Amino acid sequence: MRAARYHGEDDLRVEDVPEPTVAADEVLVDLRAASLCGSDVNYLTGKTDPATDPITLGHEGAGVVEAVGESVESVSVGDRVAIHYIRSCGTCRPCSSGHDNQCRNRESIGHHVDGTFAEYIAVPERALVALPDGIPFGVGSIAGCAVATGYHAVQRAEVSPGDAVVVFGAGGVGLHAVLWADHVGAATVIAVDLDDHQLEAAAEYGADVTLNPERDDVQERILAETDGWAADSAIECSGSAVAMEGAIEAIDGRNGYESGTVVSVGIQTEDIAVGFGDVREGQLRVVGDHLRSELQDIVRLLETEAVDVSPSITHEITLEEIQDGVDLVLEGDERVGRVVIDTTSA
Incomplete structure (x- = not known):
């Protein structure tokens, strides 16, 4: 599959990588949209660094369940999902009280482990939120971070x-x-x-x-x-x-x-x-990262049309054009909101 990989400051390469396999508690998501965040740009400009190098960047994404691990119960193949970028353990004290963003054993998608700038991603079952049919994948993608x-x-x-x-x-x-x-x-x-x-x-x-x-x-x-x-x-x-x-x-x-x-x-x-x-x-x-429960709240509000965040998406590009998206954010010659990447066109 194709993925946008960080190889150091100012070095983003779209290249072929193996399709991920899923563990028993994981889900393989066929990504339909990902979106570019300021933190991704910060990595590429050297303002901050991801935890590992090289790594597939991106932490905002939405898609369709392609395969599930043997212990997965809450989602099925064909389900539409948005990705909650925190990989939490689910058992430590913060997780048990609903504060997965403070998980002692947490990892962040696109920072510690490969992210959403790819055709597929494997994520834990608990890192997914159901995405109703009426919400476009691009909106589901930005809901997972910017919103x-x-x-x-x-x-x-x-x-x-x-x-x-x-x-x-x-x-x-x-x-x-x-x-x-x-x-x-x-x-x-x-x-x-x-x-x-x-x-x-x-x-x-x-x-x-x-x-x-x-x-x-x-x-x-x-x-x-x-x-x-x-x-x-x-x-x-x-x-x-x-x-x-x-x-x-x-x-x-x-x-x-x-x-x-x-x-x-x-x-x-x-x-x-x-x-x-x-x-x-x-x-x-x-403040740190949002909670999974907050993303669920947001999806409900989007579904009922209590809020509309679609105007936030100002540009849509393909995965192969991702460097153009980064340059667009950095140049700032026009209003640049969220740049959504069509990951199906890789």
């Missing part, structure tokens, strides 16, 4: 109806944080980004106010929009240390005695400083 990470961030921020929420970074994850904040009833959703194309998309997804730091005084506007109280929650999705400092300032009201919740989502590669008064009576959370 779910934004959902998890809003959950961890404990956004409530009537809240003021600021999202820093309106990229793939940030747009969905905007969408979910609006969905749960936030009264004021503010999106901050340097790219006006992304800000336009954020407005379409429910942002009431869009700010570009190159021309707007972001902190003064946040205070003006909240009558001086500052934001109840600030969600940082860009990975920029400057944006992270802005998120911390965004929850600090004028009198200094109240503050909200900062949720750090984007991978921070630089140190940041947090003063004691910055989060007085507030909190700072660094």
Whole structure:
């Protein structure tokens, strides 16, 4: 089969590899769609590294069950599925309490083990979520990370109806944080980004106010929009240390005695400083991966059309064109949302 393999920084090769075999508790998925995430691009630019090299990249994917291991009971050949990229043990204390993202024995698809930029993938049974017929494979693919990470961030921020929420970074994850904040009833959703194309998309997804730091005084506007109280929650999705400092300032009201919740989502590669008064009576959370149960919630909402994330998919390419997709993300000359890869055309 064909797969896109990482061989080091700036070295992505589409090549022939053996089709995976399945263990007793695993499922072979005929992938129909995968999507490109910022973390994949970070590997190729040297910002971060996967756990092993070479490796098939990709952790967002959806497809059809091709074969099942002898102990598999919850899915059958022909079932449509979305992939939850965490390979958890299912038995440790976090797993037993439903927090598979904190599994002591976990591995991540596309980071520790071969991922979704391929025609087929073998994954544990528990790493699959049923994908109803009405949800396209491309949407099922992005639901497994970009959509779910934004959902998890809003959950961890404990956004409530009537809240003021600021999202820093309106990229793939940030747009969905905007969408979910609006969905749960936030009264004021503010999106901050340097790219006006992304800000336009954020407005379409429910942002009431869009700010570009190159021309707007972001902190003064946040205070003006909240009558001086500052934001109840600030969600940082860009990975920029400057944006992270802005998120911390965004929850600090004028009198200094109240503050909200900062949720750090984007991978921070630089140190940041947090003063004691910055989060007085507030909190700072660094979130990891979403939960499998959250992906199930999202699929139900997509099925009932309570939300529509299809506008997030701005480009579709073949597996052989994957380097073009990476270049598209890096160049940023136009609005680039999620780039979905048709893995059947390998």
